[in-house]
Amino acid sequence: MSDPTPQDARPLVEVADLHKRFGDNEVLQGVDFTAGAGTVTVLIGPSGSGKTTVLRSLNGLEVPEQGSVRIGDVATEFASRPDKRALARLRGQSAMVFQSYNLFPHLTVLENVMIGPRVVQRRPAEEVRTEALGLLDRVGLAAKAEQRPFELSGGQQQRVGIARALAQRPELMLFDEPTSALDPELVGEVLAVMQDLAGEGWTMVVVTHEIRFARSVADQVLFLDGGVVLERGAPAQVLTDPQQDRTRTFLKRILDPI
Structure with a gap:
């Protein structure tokens, strides 16, 4: 009998057979993939293909009717209808950067970065402040710490959102069309x-239409259409030599819209 596979050898992320329905529309129809620690997975596809629903399922913001998600040592089976506590454990494994920034307008930039670790994780204020200032420096915004979000450009606000997500010390970073x-x-x-962040070894799942970014950073690309993963593989294969006609049509429209 062979030795069992060490836990450390497992992928950090395992997604199996996700199904999600909104009314009569089944937006996910059996999505599955794995992602190793320190890798970047990019989800591409047309509007309505299920990309954001996959991302929100990883974070427990959507609750599929079927399937499972494991991030690190936290596994969630959706068919058993997980309760709020189970979803909170899953959510604690990741942090999401949204396309619409979602910063608190009445708080300073620094306070926005500190709020999650202070309120949710209940970490000491001075420790969190020191770490938050370091993260703002990391994204090039240390000088903006005491300003309010409305005083920043959209790109600066999104970089604050990235610093806020990093402050939660997640296992997994999720990006939902962060530049759209x-x-x-x-x-x-x-x-x-x-x-x-990718170069530093952060594990990331990214929904984006930025094909050049996907080509240069991703370890794997998943093309979703109609709630299924229609094609998957390394960027050089999916983005340069796709096997599916639907993938080729989508990429042509993205890369050559005229």
């Missing part, structure tokens, strides 16, 4: 921070 609400000239500053 930005003016084109501000996209690069956010993607540069994300690229740095």
